[in-house]
Amino acid sequence: MTNPIVPGWYADPEARTYHGRHYIYATRSFTEYTRQMNLDAFSSEDLIHWKVHESIIEMDDFPWIWRAVWAPTQIEHNGRYYLVFASNDIQKDGEAGGLEIAVADAPEGPYRGYLHRPLIGEFIHGAQPIDAHLFKDDDGAIYLYYGGWGHCNVCRMNEEMTGFVPFPDGQLIRSVTPPGYVEGPCMIRKDGLYYLMWSMGGWTNGTYRVAYGVSGNPLGPFDNQGTILERQEPVAEGPGHHGYLYLPDRDEWLIVYHRRIIGDPEPGNRMLCIDRMEFAAGGIKPVIMTDRW
Numbered sequence: 001m002t003n004p005i006v007p008g009w010y011a012d013p014e015a016r017t018y019h020g021r022h023y024i025y026a027t028r029s030f031t032e033y034t035r036q037m038n039l040d041a042f043s044s045e046d047l048i049h050w051k052v053h054e055s056i057i058e059m060d061d062f063p064w065i066w067r068a069v070w071a072p073t074q075i076e077h078n079g080r081y082y083l084v085f086a087s088n089d090i091q092k093d094g095e096a097g098g099l100e101i102a103v104a105d106a107p108e109g110p111y112r113g114y115l116h117r118p119l120i121g122e123f124i125h126g127a128q129p130i131d132a133h134l135f136k137d138d139d140g141a142i143y144l145y146y147g148g149w150g151h152c153n154v155c156r157m158n159e160e161m162t163g164f165v166p167f168p169d170g171q172l173i174r175s176v177t178p179p180g181y182v183e184g185p186c187m188i189r190k191d192g193l194y195y196l197m198w199s200m201g202g203w204t205n206g207t208y209r210v211a212y213g214v215s216g217n218p219l220g221p222f223d224n225q226g227t228i229l230e231r232q233e234p235v236a237e238g239p240g241h242h243g244y245l246y247l248p249d250r251d252e253w254l255i256v257y258h259r260r261i262i263g264d265p266e267p268g269n270r271m272l273c274i275d276r277m278e279f280a281a282g283g284i285k286p287v288i289m290t291d292r293w
Contacts, residue, residue, distance in 0.1 A: 061113025206237030
């Protein structure tokens with residue numbers, strides 16, 4: 001395994017495994033992010049040789065998207081594949097865009113419009129509707145974590161994946177913002193514990209990094225348990241906005257993330273990488289970034 005795993009500039013990876021094949025969904029990373037008008041995916045059986053699946057969204061189904069798409073997340077549900085992604089970088093309520101949802105019959109797409117409107121198109125609890133992460137719990141419940149501008153929300157998807165099921169207190173969307181949260185949530189359940197990870201710092205530079213919190217409940221609370229992925233001389237800086245893979249035959253967890261060349265001033269120059277992620281005593285060990293492992 002060598003890092004970066006594929007050539008070119010990509011960011012915000014989400015990773016899944018279907019039928020023995022690993023998939024990574026990623027943002028096309030441009031400094032001028034208005035050029036990011038579709039998403040690409042990569043698939044591999046061995047994590048070494050990757051096939052590229054370009055332009056996985058049928059963008060004609062989203063005529064209101066004019067500015068950018070980025071930060072995909074994906075989940076299988078009842079034999080279909082759902083993709084949620086951010087669009088248009090909306091700055092206030094009333095602007096078109098937010099979090100979109102699309103559906104496909106295969107992991108690599110093509111993904112077609114599902115609602116003919118955004119899934120979430122407004123600011124709730126202060127969270128910009130970006131950076132979604134779909135998490136399927138052991139009981140089959142699917143949760144959507146999302147949010148930028150320093151606020152993280154969670155909602156539970158309904159069976160049709162068209163909206164949300166109210167929580168017992170009647171709320172559709174709850175705030176679960178942990179201390180230090182900026183954006184890019186990611187959830188893992190392991191041994192009965194819920195590990196919420198998120199990105200801190202600024203995505204355009206070397207301050208970007210990943211912290212985590214642990215709870216016995218998918219709704220938290222999540223205290224900041226520390227940083228697990230950050231600038232590491234001489235390998236890379238600005239690592240973050242990640243997903244993960246689990247290899248059951250090896251009982252091994254991998255973190256799939258983007259990072260930057262140290263000192264590169266170009267914001268869009270981000271690359272896809274994979275490294276090992278280890279758990280210990282109810283926590284996550286600091287990740288060691290590598291060029292080859």
